Amino acid sequence: MTWNAHFLVRYNAMSHRLEPHSRIEDWLTHLPAEGVRAMCTWERYCTFAREPERRKVNNDARVVVSGTQYEVDVELAGEEVILWWGLFDQELYIEHRDRRFGPYLPVGGPIPLHKFRTFKKSAAQTRADRIENLASQLSVPRKTMEAHPELRGFSAPVPVPTQAFVDPDPYQQLTYPNQHAAKLAIADFLGTPLGRLPPEQLDNINAIVKSTLNKQDVLAQVRTFMAQPRENPHHAE
Numbered sequence: 001m002t003w004n005a006h007f008l009v010r011y012n013a014m015s016h017r018l019e020p021h022s023r024i025e026d027w028l029t030h031l032p033a034e035g036v037r038a039m040c041t042w043e044r045y046c047t048f049a050r051e052p053e054r055r056k057v058n059n060d061a062r063v064v065v066s067g068t069q070y071e072v073d074v075e076l077a078g079e080e081v082i083l084w085w086g087l088f089d090q091e092l093y094i095e096h097r098d099r100r101f102g103p104y105l106p107v108g109g110p111i112p113l114h115k116f117r118t119f120k121k122s123a124a125q126t127r128a129d130r131i132e133n134l135a136s137q138l139s140v141p142r143k144t145m146e147a148h149p150e151l152r153g154f155s156a157p158v159p160v161p162t163q164a165f166v167d168p169d170p171y172q173q174l175t176y177p178n179q180h181a182a183k184l185a186i187a188d189f190l191g192t193p194l195g196r197l198p199p200e201q202l203d204n205i206n207a208i209v210k211s212t213l214n215k216q217d218v219l220a221q222v223r224t225f226m227a228q229p230r231e232n233p234h235h236a237e
Contacts, residue, residue: 028160035161046088047173052095053083062107065092070104103173176218179209186222201225 012024019026040048057063061077063070065085070092084093084102093102121129169175176182186205187194194202208221 031160035163037163038165040165040167044167046086047091048170049087050084050093051087053085054080055083056080057094063092063094068106071107072104073101076101174215176209176213176215179213182209182213182218185215186218189219189222190226 012027013022015021016023016026021029039045053065055063057072057076057079059078061072061074063072063083065083068090072092072094076094076096079096082095084095086092090106091103092105093100094104095101167174176185183194183205186209190197194205197205204225205222208218212218
């Protein structure tokens, strides 16, 4: 448990400024019946934290953001678009005429943050890491804690009902916007127009995109049925 967590536990165990109980007890008493809403992961949050900026794409279909070049779709060359650049990642999305493009990754420019070579740790840093690892393994028996009511904030946390995080997916990273976009992605995945596929395979693709637009599910199902051996009809000679 980090020092910040220790502080929060002690702070919440203090008396409420108005009610005759602790802060954590007041919070648990007023929890909604359906539970608290869960948070998304940090990686997922990075995709939401974006800043809009209106810019014009160069004629070579490139745009520069903070000294970093991005190569975008050719159809955006020379167009005025809205850039959605990430505050915590290097991915770039573009909005143009009610359409969203991306993500695009840097093709040149400065090295992104957290990508530099780290230096070898000194003896003091190595010793501090060892002490921190040792501190994380230390524990106090529950009986010892129960003998001191003033430390009740360190007791086992009360289970709190939670609601699953509902991903809004604003940039269609997890799902295709519609069936047409899903079919275009499948054609790109297969490397051939869908019109050239046999009727039975085309029927399978239509059934898949009608049942789900989740990108992983769609491509996984396409990969599965395309890997199955086809039954060749027997022709009488």
